[in-house]
Amino acid sequence: MSDSILRVSGVTKRFGGLVAVDNVTFDVPTGEVFALIGPNGAGKTTLFNCITGVYKPTLGTVTFLDKDLTGAPPHRAAKAGIGRTFQNIRLFEYMSALDNVRLGHHSRMKSYLWDSLFKTPRERREEREVTTYSMDLLKLVGLDRHAESYARNLAYGQQRRLEIARALATEPKLLLLDEPAAGFTPQEKVELMELVGTIIKRGITVFLIEHDMKVVMQASQRIAVLDHGEKIAEGTPAEVRGNHRVIEAYLGKSA
Amino acid sequence: MTAIRAYARTHIREPNTIAYIALLLSAILFPLIIQFATNGNGDYLVGVAADGGVYMLMAIGLNVVVGFAGLLDLGYAAFFAIGSYTYAILASGHLAATPFGHAIHLPFWIVLFVAMFVAAAAGVLLGAPTLRLRGDYLAIVTLGFGEIVPQVFSNGGVWTGGVPGMSALDVPKLPFWIQGPWVNQPLGFTTEEFRFTTANLTAYYVLMVFLIIGVVVLINNLQHSRLGRAWMAVRENESAAAACGVNTVSIKLLAFSIGAATSGFAGAFYGAKLSYVSSENFGFIVSVTVLSMVVLGGMGNIPGAMIGSIVLYFILFQFLPNAPAQFEQLATSFGLDSLNHATADWPGLGEEVGRMKYVIFGLVLVGIMLLRPQGLLPSQVRKQELTHTGHHEIAQEAK
Numbered sequence: 001m002s003d004s005i006l007r008v009s010g011v012t013k014r015f016g017g018l019v020a021v022d023n024v025t026f027d028v029p030t031g032e033v034f035a036l037i038g039p040n041g042a043g044k045t046t047l048f049n050c051i052t053g054v055y056k057p058t059l060g061t062v063t064f065l066d067k068d069l070t071g072a073p074p075h076r077a078a079k080a081g082i083g084r085t086f087q088n089i090r091l092f093e094y095m096s097a098l099d100n101v102r103l104g105h106h107s108r109m110k111s112y113l114w115d116s117l118f119k120t121p122r123e124r125r126e127e128r129e130v131t132t133y134s135m136d137l138l139k140l141v142g143l144d145r146h147a148e149s150y151a152r153n154l155a156y157g158q159q160r161r162l163e164i165a166r167a168l169a170t171e172p173k174l175l176l177l178d179e180p181a182a183g184f185t186p187q188e189k190v191e192l193m194e195l196v197g198t199i200i201k202r203g204i205t206v207f208l209i210e211h212d213m214k215v216v217m218q219a220s221q222r223i224a225v226l227d228h229g230e231k232i233a234e235g236t237p238a239e240v241r242g243n244h245r246v247i248e249a250y251l252g253k254s255a
Numbered sequence: 256m257t258a259i260r261a262y263a264r265t266h267i268r269e270p271n272t273i274a275y276i277a278l279l280l281s282a283i284l285f286p287l288i289i290q291f292a293t294n295g296n297g298d299y300l301v302g303v304a305a306d307g308g309v310y311m312l313m314a315i316g317l318n319v320v321v322g323f324a325g326l327l328d329l330g331y332a333a334f335f336a337i338g339s340y341t342y343a344i345l346a347s348g349h350l351a352a353t354p355f356g357h358a359i360h361l362p363f364w365i366v367l368f369v370a371m372f373v374a375a376a377a378g379v380l381l382g383a384p385t386l387r388l389r390g391d392y393l394a395i396v397t398l399g400f401g402e403i404v405p406q407v408f409s410n411g412g413v414w415t416g417g418v419p420g421m422s423a424l425d426v427p428k429l430p431f432w433i434q435g436p437w438v439n440q441p442l443g444f445t446t447e448e449f450r451f452t453t454a455n456l457t458a459y460y461v462l463m464v465f466l467i468i469g470v471v472v473l474i475n476n477l478q479h480s481r482l483g484r485a486w487m488a489v490r491e492n493e494s495a496a497a498a499c500g501v502n503t504v505s506i507k508l509l510a511f512s513i514g515a516a517t518s519g520f521a522g523a524f525y526g527a528k529l530s531y532v533s534s535e536n537f538g539f540i541v542s543v544t545v546l547s548m549v550v551l552g553g554m555g556n557i558p559g560a561m562i563g564s565i566v567l568y569f570i571l572f573q574f575l576p577n578a579p580a581q582f583e584q585l586a587t588s589f590g591l592d593s594l595n596h597a598t599a600d601w602p603g604l605g606e607e608v609g610r611m612k613y614v615i616f617g618l619v620l621v622g623i624m625l626l627r628p629q630g631l632l633p634s635q636v637r638k639q640e641l642t643h644t645g646h647h648e649i650a651q652e653a654k
Contacts (some may be wrong), residue, residue, distance in 0.1 A: 075500050079500050092487065092491040094487075107500030107501070108500075113482065116480035118476065127481075
């Protein structure tokens with residue numbers, strides 16, 4: 001299965017009696033944009049959390065790059081190459097935009113405690129490199145002029161983009177975006193889709209949760225639909241659009 | 256040269272730079288001024304300042320735990336105790352009286368680092384099972400640890416000297432010393448052993464200044480490294496830090512053990528200077544005092560914690576003990592001598608002030624926190640780092 005980067009198989013997550021995710025299986029193909037859609041409360045974010053190790057799935061496995069990642073803690077998922085953003089933005093508010101991105105590179109840096117204590121040439125060089133690297137990422141998301149601002153002082157759209165830059169700094173092979181276009185103006189959505197295109201060109205697979213159908217249908221090659229924790233459909237945008245179960249889930253059954 | 260000048264220009268206006276320069280100058284001038292003001296009899300006061308340095312070291316260490324990583328540690332004195340007892344056991348005749356049968360007299364300079372590592376190890380041992388706890392829960396566990404450790408030492412029987420503790424610890428020695436015209440000798444080194452004794456408290460003071468400078472440089476380096484960044488991130492948003500690849504448990508453990516190491520360092524010095532350890536010196540009040548120093552000085556800022564420790568140490572150990580006598584003098588000089596005499600329903604001004612000591616202390620604390628809730632010298636935007644590395648230029652070069 002080398003053409004799929006992530007394989008979710010039979011994942012179930014129960015919280016007490018509530019089944020948030022119910023036996024969901026799908027593959028995310030390498031190098032494409034894969035979208036997960038579904039009504040509010042369908043279990044999309046829970047599934048993201050199962051993939052990134054925030055939750056341990058009750059049942060089922062998560063395989064990333066042919067390695068079992070089920071239940072691995074979040075920092076291991078990040079180190080393995082899964083970057084993510086959050087539905088409700090979670091930046092380090094009192095750190096500068098640049099520091100937010102530099103922190104993202106933490107697990108790829110090689111300085112030891114010794115290097116940091118004595119500011120060895122190796123640590124100085126690495127700090128210079130990570131600064132350059134992070135400035136490039138800030139430029140990519142159009143925030144290089146705000147490098148020194150506190151994250152909390154950035155505008156909403158800038159914060160969303162900063163979160164993407166921070167996730168990119170972890171050098172992911174797979175990027176999970178949780179509702180990246182929420183609250184965006186049409187113009188910002190266009191820019192976001194351009195950014196997703198750039199990310200794909202860098203060889204990073206994108207897996208996103210999104211409510212905006214226009215964004216989903218335009219940006220993604222493949223879509224899975226979740227309703228009440230169950231996967232009710234999967235396919236190309238055209239296939240999903242015509243699926244009557246999907247229409248029912250969104251609009252309700254016709255009487 | 257121009258680089259230094261440019262560096263100085265960008266940094267000179269920063270509160271932290273000013274604070275560091277002021278701290279260094281006062282460290283150098285303090286003994287001179289004291290000796291001058293007391294006609295050369297100020298050795299005792301210089302020794303008091305060296306004791307204050309012990310608290311300053313602890314405040315710097317606790318600042319890593321509380322200020323950088325945001326972990327509330329209420330049992331910090333435990334590591335101080337561990338450092339002191341390590342010194343007492345490894346640098347005294349004490350072990351000869353135990354079943355071990357041989358005294359160990361390791362040099363101060365080695366035990367200083369042994370104590371540091373022992374305390375750091377204790378930090379790891381305590382931290383590993385407990386750092387998964389958050390906020391208030393961690394505070395309670397550390398509180399318990401802080402109570403247990405002195406108890407263990409006071410019940411350690413022959414090994415730790417029990418309740419009376421251990422005395423007659425070795426003093427630090429230097430194998431050579433500088434001599435010069437001030438002792439009627441030509442300038443140069445003498446191979447005569449130099450002993451740090453109670454007759455020469457200035458030597459302890461100088462030693463303490465060097466220890467603090469070393470610790471400040473190292474911890475300042477840490478703060479501006481990837482580890483310092485990770486501490487900040489964990490404090491700000493733990494789940495986001497984890498999603499960025501930070502192993503939150505091990506990074507918190509590191510903060511905890513670095514704080515413990517600094518405290519152990521301070522403990523070894525304290526044991527050597529006092530030449531005596533007793534479990535009574537490491538109670539909860541020490542942990543709380545150090546925590547107050549950090550909070551009052553400005554959490555997360557090294558010079559802030561240092562200034563906080565000076566202010567609180569002065570109030571607690573200099574101002575308050577002398578307050579009764581000084582109030583009496585003040586009353587006399589205003590011609591209100593009658594206030595100083597006890598009557599049936601008035602204990603006398605000195606006595607009254609003595610009784611009110613901790614009320615005054617509490618009022619001072621509340622007052623400072625009301626006037627400056629962020630601390631005396633709060634942590635600044637980490638701008639210095641940004642401007643002086645000049646990332647814009649670096650980014651330009653990279654193109």
